[in-house]
Amino acid sequence: MDTVNxxxxxxxxxxxxxxxxxxxxxxxTARADAFARFEAHGLPxxxxxxxxxxxxxxxxxxxxxxxxxGLDTFADVETYQIVFVDGRIDISRSDRxxxxxxxxxxxxxxxxxxxxxxxxxQNRPIPGAMFQxxxxxxxxxxxxxxxxxxIRIPDGMTLDKxxxxxxxxxxxxxxxxxxxxxxxxxxTVLESGAGALTTGAEIVLEEGASVDHLRSxxxxxxxxxxxxxxxVGADASLKSFTLCADAALIRNETMVTMxxxxxxxxxxxxxxxxxxxxxxxxxxxSHEAEHCESRQVIKSVLxxxxxxxxxxxxxxxKGAQKTDGYQISQAVLLSDGAxxxxxxxxxxxxxxxxxxxxxxxxxxxxxxxFYLRSRGCTEREAEALLVAAFIDEAILEIxxxxxQDRMRDTTDRWMSxxxxx
Amino acid sequence: xxxxxxxxxxxxxxPDTKILKGVSLEVPAGEVHxxxxxxxxxxxxxxxxxxxxxxxEVTGGSASIDxxxxxxxxxxxxxxxxxxxxxxYPVEIPGVGNMIxxxxxxxxxxxxxxxxxxxxxxxxxxxxxxxxxxxxSPEMMKRPVNVGFSGGEKKRNEILQMALLEPKMCIxxxxxxxxxxxxxxxxxxxxxxMRDAGRGFLVITHYQxxxxxxxxxxxxxxxxxxxxxxxxxxxxxxxxxxxxxDLIGAA
Ligand SMILES: Nc1ncnc2c1ncn2[C@@H]1O[C@H](COP(=O)(O)OP(=O)(O)OP(=O)(O)O)[C@@H](O)[C@H]1O
Ligand SMILES: [Mg+2]
Numbered sequence: 001m002d003t004v005n006x007x008x009x010x011x012x013x014x015x016x017x018x019x020x021x022x023x024x025x026x027x028x029t030a031r032a033d034a035f036a037r038f039e040a041h042g043l044p045x046x047x048x049x050x051x052x053x054x055x056x057x058x059x060x061x062x063x064x065x066x067x068x069x070g071l072d073t074f075a076d077v078e079t080y081q082i083v084f085v086d087g088r089i090d091i092s093r094s095d096r097x098x099x100x101x102x103x104x105x106x107x108x109x110x111x112x113x114x115x116x117x118x119x120x121x122q123n124r125p126i127p128g129a130m131f132q133x134x135x136x137x138x139x140x141x142x143x144x145x146x147x148x149x150x151i152r153i154p155d156g157m158t159l160d161k162x163x164x165x166x167x168x169x170x171x172x173x174x175x176x177x178x179x180x181x182x183x184x185x186x187x188t189v190l191e192s193g194a195g196a197l198t199t200g201a202e203i204v205l206e207e208g209a210s211v212d213h214l215r216s217x218x219x220x221x222x223x224x225x226x227x228x229x230x231x232v233g234a235d236a237s238l239k240s241f242t243l244c245a246d247a248a249l250i251r252n253e254t255m256v257t258m259x260x261x262x263x264x265x266x267x268x269x270x271x272x273x274x275x276x277x278x279x280x281x282x283x284x285x286s287h288e289a290e291h292c293e294s295r296q297v298i299k300s301v302l303x304x305x306x307x308x309x310x311x312x313x314x315x316x317x318k319g320a321q322k323t324d325g326y327q328i329s330q331a332v333l334l335s336d337g338a339x340x341x342x343x344x345x346x347x348x349x350x351x352x353x354x355x356x357x358x359x360x361x362x363x364x365x366x367x368x369x370f371y372l373r374s375r376g377c378t379e380r381e382a383e384a385l386l387v388a389a390f391i392d393e394a395i396l397e398i399x400x401x402x403x404q405d406r407m408r409d410t411t412d413r414w415m416s417x418x419x420x421x
Numbered sequence: 422x423x424x425x426x427x428x429x430x431x432x433x434x435x436p437d438t439k440i441l442k443g444v445s446l447e448v449p450a451g452e453v454h455x456x457x458x459x460x461x462x463x464x465x466x467x468x469x470x471x472x473x474x475x476x477x478e479v480t481g482g483s484a485s486i487d488x489x490x491x492x493x494x495x496x497x498x499x500x501x502x503x504x505x506x507x508x509x510y511p512v513e514i515p516g517v518g519n520m521i522x523x524x525x526x527x528x529x530x531x532x533x534x535x536x537x538x539x540x541x542x543x544x545x546x547x548x549x550x551x552x553x554x555x556x557x558s559p560e561m562m563k564r565p566v567n568v569g570f571s572g573g574e575k576k577r578n579e580i581l582q583m584a585l586l587e588p589k590m591c592i593x594x595x596x597x598x599x600x601x602x603x604x605x606x607x608x609x610x611x612x613x614x615m616r617d618a619g620r621g622f623l624v625i626t627h628y629q630x631x632x633x634x635x636x637x638x639x640x641x642x643x644x645x646x647x648x649x650x651x652x653x654x655x656x657x658x659x660x661x662x663x664x665x666x667d668l669i670g671a672a
Pocket of ligand 2: 464465466509594595
């Protein structure tokens, strides 16, 4: 009963989208399949294993987009910017042409290699436990995305500036990134803005490729659901960092497959919450090749009644010897009402591996705080210094120092906003 | 300057543990007072209670700086009022850079006193000069607060903070312990350079050696949470030669 009711508006929205939106032509079959999976699953409730801490009760297709402060973390960074407003590219504010001169961008009809990406990630047989977990919002995104970027970085190319996907507007839209990074190529991808209800990204790293992915969700005041699927080839390296603050509900799902030997993957997040916010980072790293290294580093600072959730799994397939898997999630609670829920999981079917995980929740170090205050720092300043140090352990996972600093600026701003209360 | 009158305190968590049992002493501006006393007599506790550390409950008495009630203030207000404690065990704070810490602290105090913030270049110049005097390398300044510092380096870092913050009332808790002979001279030099008519010092120590370099005006002996004897510099010499037994017996 329940499922039928909450799904009805979504079914109507999907049917209308298919009937009226020109974007629906692309990947029509994949969209229908994906929607069917979304519909069958229903909106996540506490009864769904991976949504226990993050129920999504009353999400509607017309869910309002709420924006906070509008300060773009990456505003000062020189990038190839691609701006989406209300779910469509704003060509006049985008560097699409400049980018297209350097790399391959697929048109509305896609490109031959793009099907490869699609198929590699959406329809491949997913091994082990991975397939048991439905990703409803990844399905919704695939079913209803209106625009996005499908891009191939040629072998050996190092793109001179990051690509910045900027989400603006008030329409609850669904946007998509399909990216194939060729052998030995390297690229940095930035995402920011509140103007997407869901984002879906699929990134394939071929041999020796390197991708830095940074996402700022500090402007999201309402809800945002993201799904990132990455396949890391041999000797390739993926680093993904997300900064989240004060959203009504954010759920980030990151699924990384270590597919080739000697690859490395790092998934990090900094979470800052005041008031009634709920931020969930769910990470699944699947080791399917030898000698790969993966890291998950999640740091949360929570005040008021803020909640942060981390669900992180390291899955090691049979034969994925010499895997080095590491996972740490830590939270600092600045108030009695704040809450951190961690669900670390290891599932290992190879015998010659090193995997470790740890999780801690606590207050700031009182001794350190007193020391700082005894030198004149106010309580809020002392907390800000200690919080910055704490979050920095996640920020240091970012390889580029300028981008590290952009993230620090944003965390500082958050702490001063808190201090000003 | 600093006036402590009949100060009593106990542990917040264990009210039966009374530590200070009626401490009275006064450090006038321009003077250096030393406190000596056996281990566990309450010297560090006195310094913590004065600087406002959690965990102690003041059950009686008073403490003031220039007539302002210290016990009523937050730790940072005490700092802004001019109180400084060089800790017996300085805390390591991973991830918080020495420079940003010093600058935040300096500016916070200035702001609290209604003064202008120090500019970045002036701050850098000042820190460099003071650090050099105390033989603290620029490399050390780049590290997180006290992290990886040797015992003696931590103590020198305390004195550096004192030199930068220019407090009115400086409490030094066993700053001499862990210092080699040369470092001791540096630290004493740092303290002596700051001695002036407007500033008071309370120097907690176990050894006459430090007092050879920093000549005290008055020496207090603390035992079991009280000042049991107050005298001139020769009192320290007496303790050095004879220990505390006679003094405690007489009290
Ligand atoms: N937080 C605490 N918890 C338990 N006991 C405490 C605490 N703080 C102080 N004490 C006790 O109070 C007494 C005084 O301690 P304090 O550190 O002030 O001594 P001290 O005179 O500085 O000694 P030392 O010369 O060894 O530095 C000691 O017996 C100590 O164990
Ligand atoms: Mg002591």
